[in-house]
Amino acid sequence: MKKLILIIEDNEDIRENSAELLTLAGFEVIVACNGGQALELIGERKPDVIICDIVMGDMDGYEVLSQLKQNALTSDIPFIFSSALSEKKDQFKAWSLGAAHYLVKPFDVHELMSCIDKCLTAKPRLRKGDEYQSSS
Structure with a gap:
């Protein structure tokens, strides 16, 4: 089953290019x-x-993550x-809010793929109060 990635980006060119790149991957x-x-x-x-981008119109990326x-x-x-x-x-x-990675634009496609791979292969952490452990 294909892994689902959500791209949150207010710049249409970046959003479409990233989506195409990840779809091809x-x-x-x-x-x-x-x-x-x-x-x-x-x-x-x-x-x-x-x-997710950080600077966006309605709410910034920090607020989305929070x-x-x-x-x-x-x-x-x-x-x-x-x-x-x-x-x-x-x-x-970003890291203090719980982000897994931080890429500075413009970033290299290999950097992006490396971050995604690390996210998908990382073992989920259980915290006090967690009811379930997700598996990738």
């Missing part, structure tokens, strides 16, 4: 142009990995930020 891909749309899609179908981490059904989804924000403080904030 054998993934099933869904896209959202903002955080609100992404949360709706996630409510319908839980992705295996999320790739909302997902607060929900027991979505808190275990591996989350990769892809952003032009390249300062260490931005990366630190």
Whole structure:
């Protein structure tokens, strides 16, 4: 079964190019142009990995990740930020919120694939209060 990847990106060219690249790599891909749309899609179908921009119009990527981490059904989804924000403080904030990886745009396709592979092969961590352990 193909792994499902959600791309949250407000730039249409980046969103379409990333989706095409990942589709050609054998993934099933869904896209959202903002955080609100992404949360709706996630409510319908839980992705295996999320790739998200930080600076977006309706809500930023940090807020999207925070909302997902607060929900027991979505808190275990591996989350990769892809952003032009390249300062260490931005990366630190992303990691402190629970992001698995942080890619600075423009990034290399091999970097992206490596991050996705690491997310898909990482063993899920059980935390106090978790009711189930997902398996990839």
